[in-house]
Amino acid sequence: MESILAYAIAILAAPLFPGIILKVKAFVAGKKGPPLLIKYYTLAKLFRKGSVYSTSTSFLFRMGPAVSMAAAVMALLFCPLAGMIPVLSFQGDVIVVFYIMGLGRFFTILAALDTASPFEGMGSAREAFFSMLAEATVFMVLILFYRLNGSLSFSGYFSGDNPITLTGPNGSLLLLVIVSMFMILLTENSRVPVDDPMTHLELTMIHEVMILDHSGPDLALIELGAFCKLIFYSVFIAHLLVPAKALEGPLYDVVFVVAVGAIYVAIGITESIMARLKMNLVPKFILTSFALVSFAAILTTMGFI
């Protein structure tokens, strides 16, 4: 019951955090920035609106938002939030989760291609390419975790006799994981330096260009899905940051939420201080994250750990 409650809170709070990013960016730029709840306003506005559908599109165009939303919401189900156990958990659920996200992407791409717009096609190609590479990093992380902990589920990673934490015996390796997971977070959620959600030039967009033709509630669903996805990755990293055994009870939950917030702040700072990468450097960026984790994983097989 607690878990379901936490789950509901997470979904409801998901639009809150991107507000933090905007605030941080504004702060760094010396501006006041939009209100913290800006994303809620946007969502509300979008839900109220109607839509224009392109004559080129088919039913898949309308399915895209629904699937991406459902996928993100589903992923969160398996994710332990703060000290709670996740709503659902079984051995192997990590694979299911990342594949479900793949499903979301699949339909987002189809919806984009459905519009017959060359720009959306371009965005889809990039999205597919980069997330394919990111997937390799994610699975390398799963490999490493399995070797550290013998588990194949989110709840298993962070609980039990041998949880994965910074303070654990393999904490040093986790630093590598945290860095590369953060890079993956940036990639998968279309943040700078991979993508810039604020850009206005379609040629340079990745994710944004794919949803150009969506409007109204459809766009709202997509946004909501994106927020859930972002919070999913943040929670994942937060679990690595916050030592599970050191703190207990509500204190842990508070620290955890702060950590999640900190990750958003970090995103905001990254966006402020970094420029976008050239498109052909993005694969290198992702491969760097892959190399980091692989290094860690190979260390485990060499008998160092």
Place this chain on the structure above:
Amino acid sequence: METFLLALGVLLAGGVFPLLTHRLFNFMKAVYIGATVCGCGIGLYAAGISLRSSEIVSISWPWLHIFMLSFSLDSLSAFFLIPIFSICPLAALYSFHYMNKGQQSGRTAINLFFFTVLIISMALVTTAGNIISFALAWEVMSVSSFFLVMYEYQREATRQAGYLYFIFAQAGAMFIFAAFAVAYSHTGSFSFAQFAGIPAQVKVLIFFLALIGFGSKAGIFPVHIWLPHAHPAAPSHISAVMSGVMIKMGIYGIIRIYSLLEVKDLIFGQSVLVFGMISGLLGIVYALGKRDIKKLLAYSSVENIGIILIGAGTGMIGVYSNNAIMAGFGFAGSLLHVLNHSIFKSLMFMGAGAILQKTKTRHIDQMGGLIKRMPLTGKSCVIGAVSISGLPPFNGFIGEFMIYFAAFEGLGVKGPTAILMMLAIISLALIGGLAVTCFTKVIGVAFLGEPRSDKAASASECGFAMTAPMVVMAAACVIIGIIPEPFINLVFLSLRDIHGFSAVPPDVIAGLARNLGLAARLILALLALSLILQRICYLGKEVAKGPTWGCGFTRPTARMQYTGTSYAMSVADFFRPFVKVNTVYSGIKKIFPRGTTYTTRVDDIAEITMNQGMVGPLLKVLGKLRWIQHGNIQLYFGYIILTIVVMLFFI
């Protein structure tokens, strides 16, 4: 066994029928389909019986005084019978509307006849109980499928493809014969039963010979070259069966020979795994780079064979390391993927066939917008594409998940296995990502957007005999995906007779199956919820229609859409050393340039290597040797004298 033979009998009768009645075109096809469906139904029943009972039934006849033709039906055979007997009747049904040229009735009849021969020979391959019966069935299978490929023999490409296929079939068969011959030289018997007693080093030789032979049928990477040529050349329902079912006979051979040899070495699993990874990755990369939809699907078969082999290799390593879960899930995932692939690949090929029939092109960049014109085909293909990309909640995911599960289990094994398993998992992940890219390309470019050519614009839905099989298969993809429990049990049941396989605890299997089912149903439920939410949001609102926003272009045309080639190129480029990307660009000249061309083509390095590295030099050397037959009689006398002199040295 009698039931099984009855099934073959019914099939054969159905197959001969068209030869006699080809003048009554539709009647012939209808009766043929009836008989085939009937025969396959009986066959499925026989397979079912065999799977349920634990005894192995067999039957044999003496042949030519020296051989026994023996066939036996164990659980592994029975499992491989399932795709044969379930896909083939659907393909036969499909052919009713696909082969609709009444003026070619004779040729159609022959095609149907060889189709039956193919079904029967495949069924016999899976049940063959000794060397000779296997070789016999294998060769019949090769030759019948060759004739099926040659259906449209007027085209040069078909002839080329048929030729290539013929060569590969024969070369592969030779390797298989060699493997069997080595085995025979140690057992002194044609029977499979004594294979286990062969010395260990010899087993390695046998296994590798067989791996090459079976691999060339299955389409393992360096020997897959015939596949992307033969599949596009064949009629689509034939490609469906060849790609969905026939190449699995290669997999069957590998697993069977592995099981028979009762091997103890690690090298078997390792090599199968490595070949699997290479085939999987390069297969899907090449698939991505192709513009011909059937060629693309053929390369995707190479990829899926790779996945199947990754599973089988993991299973073999699991057997070696006495890890029941790794072994069980590796093999089970591999087998389940065999079944799944046979369904969705046939579905995709049939979809491609439907498009081909209506648009008369296989070039993906000339299609577009077909889902609105061919809704049933389109929807089935979307389901097929999701499944083939291995995404939940459909069937492709279940098999891949089990392989992942086994591979993760293998990470705990000491030694080089862990590294291999890491590579296997990463390959699977990359394959998954690439498959998503590849099949979004297929669906997105072929079915969505605006039609890129007039023919695509004027396409219409094809006949019920073609859509019905596709719908059935799409339904099967969904059902296996959301109710995986019986199917997972089925594959574990069929593993029973694989040697060295110790039973996986049933609660592990049951738990996993239940969880997978749960996850699949959950995502469907969530999807339904969000669709309802979406619907609610639009209640009472005005939904306008308009053109796609052109991002500032005022007059976008259909030709401006992103092409499949561009869509794939950055990924293909990424794999550059293994993928040869050829670009032809005429450049922009003068101040007012006109008419430039830009084409890129992705070439298969295995094919290039074979052509330039092996066949070319070989032909050159052999061409030089043609000098022998010089036409000069004095020279010919010289040969005789030379022979005498040389021979006298040996006395």
Place this chain on the structure above:
Amino acid sequence: MIEYVFILPIIGGLLALFVPVVMARGLLILAALFHLSLTVLGWMGKLAPVYVNYFRVTPEGMLVLMVTSFIFVFISIYAVSYAYETNLQNERIFVSCMLLFLGTMSMVALSDHPIMLWIAVEATTLVSAPLIFIKRSKEALEATWKYVMICSVGIALALLGCFFITLSMDIGNIDVALSFSSLNLVAKQLDPLWLKTGFVFIVIGFGTKMGLAPMHTWLPDAHSQAPSAASALLSGALLNCAFLGIFKVNALMHVAGLGGFSSNVLVAFGLLSVLVAGIFILNQPDYKRMLAYSSIENMGVIAFGIGVGGIASFGAIIHLIHHSLLKSSLFLSAGNLLLGFGTKLVPKVGNIAKLFPATFVSFFAGFAGISGFPPFGVFISEILIIIGAFQAGRYGSVGILIFGLLLVFAGAARIVMDISFGETSQEVLVKEKFFRVMPSFVLLLTSIGLCLWLPNSIYQKILHTIEIIGGGFHG
């Protein structure tokens, strides 16, 4: 009196020179049927030789005789139809030589005396030369010249080989009649060195006739220039006869305990032949030459199988039977194509699947059969030979063999597919006729039939044949 088997055709052949053409045709078919019935009687053991010094009924001889006689019946039907349609010049000579050819080949099959065998083999060369020459073109002339000269020289060497065998008798101080059957009884006492020398010369000599590389050089020329009926006979029957000579000496070597040497020699020649055939079949522009090279290949395979021994020798004999059936069928089909298109060049002919459906079926089936696809018997023989070679531990050789077989297959498949399915601008000169198509179908069906059901008597004959060289299933 089994000698009638060759005496009657020879008399018939001589007679044919002096009777009207129509009668000669009748004579041809009649003699063929009569020959077949005599052969069947001989097969059943009802006929015994009279000149026991020279002739003897042996299982290997009967197998070859039976094959020859059987295919001759159908080739003669074809030949008559062919001659009738093309208004063949010198038809009487043609018929006469066909019959003489049959007679001399039967004589080879029955010979027991080495030099009698030699005489008969040389005689086959001489009586078949006019068959090749019958069209009197410059190419035919050249082919005949090469055929006669090379074969004569080769066979002369075989005579030398026979002398060496006699010498080995003398050195061993044995005094028995000079015949294979009596030599086999005393084989162990023969001088091994001279026996080996004799074997080498006989292999080279009869190998020339059999078409083993590198003495095969006449074969593609002769087979491509002869009228198809004659080519079919040359390929389907004559090569077997030459093989018989080698087989008998090889058997003698085995009995004398020199089997290892003779096996190696045969394996080497076999492999070389397969490879040479492979070289020339690739990119071969002439389909009759392609078939000729395929004969070289198959003779190589047979020599290889016999050389390997054991289970492979069974395969080799099976191969011999089926090769004769299939190759003669193929040559007859090729003859139809040559009549139909008027050219032997592969690039010019094509699309026979549409233009000559019946010939297409027989041609393609023949090709599939000769390449080792079921339900034709070569499938069995190739498997047996490969298995036998592995069993004998000849891994390297079998590797080369398989490579060679694949080369041949690749080359032949290209040609056959071009002919069957490719385009052609050539006009069809003559349509296919029942009597020119039927024989090749009968031969094919016989091959299929023997693959489905091998009569016990044939099986026993094969077993007896290979017994002497240690072949068989459990050896």
Place this chain on the structure above:
Amino acid sequence: MTHTTDTVLVIILLSVLLSLGSSRLKALVETMALQGIMVSLVPILLDYGADGHVGGSLIFVQIMIVIKGVLIPGLLFTAARRMTIKREIEPIIGYHASLLAGLIMIMVSTLVTQRMHLTLPVGREMLLTTAITTLAAGLFLMMSRRKAITQVIGYLMLENGIYLVGTALTKQSHTLYVIEFGVLLDLLVGVMIMGIILNNINHAFDDVDTTYLGSLKD
């Protein structure tokens, strides 16, 4: 009678050398006739030397002389007469070189004969040497000359050589006249057929040069 035998053998050797060195076709045929007769005489001389029973073989020798010395050369002679060009113009290996090769062949044959370590009856070494030389020279002639008719002569020489080897090596007791006759008949018919083809070649190409016979090749 070793003297006689030796004389005959020397004549054979001489004929071999002659044929290697001669360019005129007619002379070649004549040499062959001589060689044929001499070769036919060898067995009877040997036989006579051994035990003296001559009987049946005498008739046979007569037949052989007729065939080898008269019929076959006659056939070739007729063939040669019809030819326009009666000389071997450009042999592949020149006459001087051929003669030298002939001498080398004799030497090698002597060597081979000694190396065989056979216990031959007296006088047969020489016979064997001659036989091998003849045989080799026959093959040499076939390879080194362009005229088709010279090749036939080479073939005859080869046959003669083989026949001599047979006589030299084997006991006469194996001889069955049917067989011998059969061999001879084959030879005769063979040369007849070769003669017919020669005529046709001459007719078709106006020459019997084998360079014209090179169109069938791969």
